[in-house]
Amino acid sequence: MSISKQELVERSQVILAHAWMVRTFIKHCDEVDDYPELMGITRAVFDASRALETRVDDPDSYLKMLRKKIGRLRKATDQFALDAPEASLHTNFEQAVISMKGCTQALEALLADVEE
Template identity: 75%
Template structure:
């Protein structure tokens, strides 16, 4: 299936909205006080989202910046999958890990569609 750049950017924005909600959950969780390493995912999502929001009307610049930010977001997601269970085994944390993995995976797949 082929997507236009606009369709890819639109889908990326939806995925980043999901990632932002994970960020918000983690940032405001009680566990953050005892597990400050969880802040890595919040910073990575913040950094990625803020870098992209100024480029949403310039599709090529948006995709270029997303490519640049993906390594850091992938690393933060992978580390979050390790750190979150140490902080809590609660379903909220389990679902947050699943959500971040899905967002990151689909962002990577979308970038492959337009390369």
């Protein structure tokens, strides 16, 4: 089933909303004082979200920017998966890693749908 580019944008925005909540959790957690490397994921999510939000009404431009930003988001997610357990083994951190991995994979899958 083929979906429109606008629908891909809308799905991407929902996924990024989930990533934004991980960003908010990490940005305000106490552990970030002792583990500033956790801020890498907050910056990557902020950068991608802000770059994309200005393009929601132009699907071609949005998807082009998502292609540009996805690599940095993937790299930040991979690093976050390494850094988070060092900061805390609490379930909140475990779930944040799972969530970011899921968000990144879902965005990559949407981009793959566009290219098919």
